[in-house]
Amino acid sequence: MTLTTAQHPLAPLTADEIDRFRSVLTSLGLVGSSVRFAYVALVEPDKADVRAGLSTDRRVSALLVELATAETREVVVNLATGDLLVDRVLGSGAGHAPTFDADFDLGDAIVKSDAGWVAALAKRGITDLENVRTVSLSAGSFDYADEVGIRVTRVLAFYSQYPSDSVWAHPIDGVLAHVDLTNQRVLRIVETDVTHVPAESGDYLDPAVRGPERTSLKPIEISQPEGVSFTLDDNVLSWENWSVRIGFNGREGLTLHNLAFDDHGVTRSIIDRASISEMVVPYGDPTPTHNWQNYFDVGEYQFGRLANSLELGCDCVGDITYLDAVVANDFGYPTTLKNAICIHEEDYGILWKHSDGFAGTSETRRQRRIVISFFVTVGNYDYGFYWYLYLDGTIQLEAKATGIVFTSGYPGGDYPYANEIAPGLGAPFHQHLFSARLDMAVDGPTNAVEEIDAERVAMGPGNPLGNAFTRTVTRLRTEAEAQRVAASDKARVWAVVNTETTNRMGGHPAYVLYPEGQPTLLAADESSIAKRAAFATKHLWVTRFHEDELWASGAVVNQHPGGGGLPAYAGRGRDIDGTDIVVWHTFGLTHFPRLEDWPIMPVDYAGFTLKPHGFFDRNPTLDVPAVIGGHGGAEADHCAHHG
Structure with a gap:
């Protein structure tokens, strides 16, 4: 394939570069039907090289996740040569890649096929699962031994009264599912005694909720007749x-x-x-x-x-x-x-x-x-x-x-x-x-940080009226x-x-x-x-x-x-x-x-x-004119008047 490479070493990845990256990994046997990509990004070159205008090969990194096993590996590819520079499998305690789009649908399917979860919703008067909208959310890290080494999500549910309803108005609270995405099962159901489902509409586009739209606002036009600066x-x-x-x-x-x-x-x-x-x-x-x-x-x-x-x-x-x-x-x-x-x-x-x-x-x-x-x-x-x-x-x-x-x-x-x-x-x-x-x-690159605090000064010989205050500077x-x-x-x-x-x-x-x-x-x-x-x-x-x-x-x-x-x-x-x-x-x-x-x-x-x-020696805007552009006329007299 012909690779369209970005011109500057810090330029964002192009579509061709991302295609090239995937192609290299596929040729190395690292991409299968159950592998997903996360954190695909340019590995930014050395700053000194960029400042010096040196040419550098474009490198791309990613996390690859094998969904079937939750194995996560870090890879880095040199796009110019096709070399695999890094190929490292993360340990089970090193965390997992971020959530994937399909996790939301998978979590939904898993809980809706779980008898315990369905029964928990029924306690709250919800039996029509087609109107239940679930959200599969990042699980955090807690002391659950059965969550180590697998991809986990936590699923909450909301009720939709009609297709365009705002589901956030109707949480089906008091029930939470801990879901194992790797083995596609519910690990546990957590319940509290909250069983009611709020019924009032939160549909902010519904005229019955928002009322008639106001008609009192007049247009504000923003124009730049000579174009942008x-x-x-x-x-x-x-x-x-x-x-x-x-x-x-x-x-x-x-x-x-x-x-x-x-x-x-x-x-x-x-x-x-x-x-x-x-x-x-x-x-x-x-x-x-x-x-x-x-x-x-x-x-x-x-x-x-x-x-x-x-x-x-x-x-x-x-x-x-x-x-x-x-x-x-x-x-x-x-x-x-x-x-x-x-x-x-x-x-x-x-x-x-x-x-x-x-x-x-x-x-x-x-x-x-x-x-x-x-x-x-x-x-x-x-x-x-x-x-x-x-x-x-x-x-x-x-x-x-x-x-x-x-x-x-x-x-x-x-x-x-x-x-x-x-x-x-x-x-x-x-x-x-x-x-x-x-x-x-x-x-330039030689910097330091100072903490500056305002400080009161006690009354005394050097401050007889007590009005003084100063500052302290700590490197x-x-x-x-x-x-x-x-x-x-x-x-x-x-x-x-x-x-x-x-x-x-x-x-x-x-x-x-x-x-x-x-x-x-x-x-x-x-x-x-x-x-x-x-x-x-x-x-x-x-x-x-x-x-x-x-x-x-x-x-x-x-x-x-x-x-x-x-x-x-x-x-x-x-x-x-x-x-x-x-x-x-x-x-x-x-x-x-x-x-x-x-x-x-x-x-x-x-x-x-x-x-x-102290970065500038004086106010750097002394040269800003009173009126911008060639449309001043009498307006200029209002902004700059010399008596």
Whole structure:
């Protein structure tokens, strides 16, 4: 076959490359009818080679799963030569590949043919199985000896009153099936005394539920009559002084590479690679049918493969540029996700403004940002990830959570672990915790991290009126020291500084991470989820760069007992003071569902901001004009007035 190879070593895999990868594995006898593919991704080349513009062979990795035995093997292929570089079978305690599409149908078939499960539903008044919708969910890792060495799912059920009904309104709670996918059998049925099935409709498209649509909103038109201010060439986005290479893979989804800023003709690096490395949704309901619920949407569900095809006027408004994404399906064949990535510009209010009574001037400039985003649907929830780059050098990541809250049968009374959001319908308390992996390169690869706290100063000879306050700066010198939590009462931030370059005032250029400081993982320290999602117990981790350390909870997450990822990386105790470092930031939401979150949840937001601090010698937006384009006229006088 003729191989169409991507032009740049960091470019996403093409359909031809994925076909080539599968063909090599097939020729080696590694692909059979019951083998499935997971985590098919480019093995990114050495960063130094990329910077030097060296040609490197494209390598592709995957996990191959033999469904009949649950054997999981890691493989890496050199596409140029066809050589199998890695072929390693994972041990039984190393976890399993993520869920496959067919697992949902298989779990459904297994429970509906199990007499015990059918009887449990009958206790709850459900006998018409054709109207039962099951969800086969990642099982976690608990002390069940019969779940070792097999692929396991846990199955909950919901009732559908009619084909387009919102099944989340009708959980058939109080019954849970532990299912062995490998041997296709039910291991056990877990029941509680919750037997009611909530009946009220949650169909938010039904006029009887939503009421008549309002007619009071007038159109808002967003236009750019002279076109956009950015260019996109071979996946490199250039906008104002920014440049960034856009990547995508089936595990993480959107990735950003070689993020840099042109500072008066000098290209200055900031981040080598940025992505959402992992996210976990741990639930806080301790009942036996819900206490196991915690989902790793990256490591267990591969949310890059779940990216939406975005629609103009719905997901993105304005002058939009879309990028398709190519991923591999469960059988190792390429699938194109149309319009998976959205790129556009937004006005963002005031950039800077001042009315000077002495000089008789009044000046205003408008802020603008470029947006790079994608949206995924993982079961009941939908998540948008929006990277913003601003004119003044600010970088921001915003995660948007919407969709439908996971539901249960509300047990009654003042239940302390869920809210009743409709008659008899509960929504368990839970968290959405994300890990951003930021391979920093502030002015180059020699970086360090400083923790900066605001500090009160006691009254005394040096502070006679008690008005003084200052700050403390603490260098985090080892991976053990660099496991930190936010402290809003101290305005705690973390500065990533270049240890070798200086700005015009003699300080070290930096980018400062401003956390939102929401709670970290709330589960008990001894819990299974605390071991498996250890990344979520700290807001900040800093590790020394290693090309194989990409995942906050480890390379293989599904049914893994824990300890992988950041605890293992940071446990090496490496020096991080003035070297190539990776900053891992945990951020997210703690969700106590509201009545207003039902039957569909308005967007909730979480994220973080990176701002330049001494990176530029002065405000980098002094050259932004008062009026953009050639349509100023009298409008220009309103934005820039000289008395």
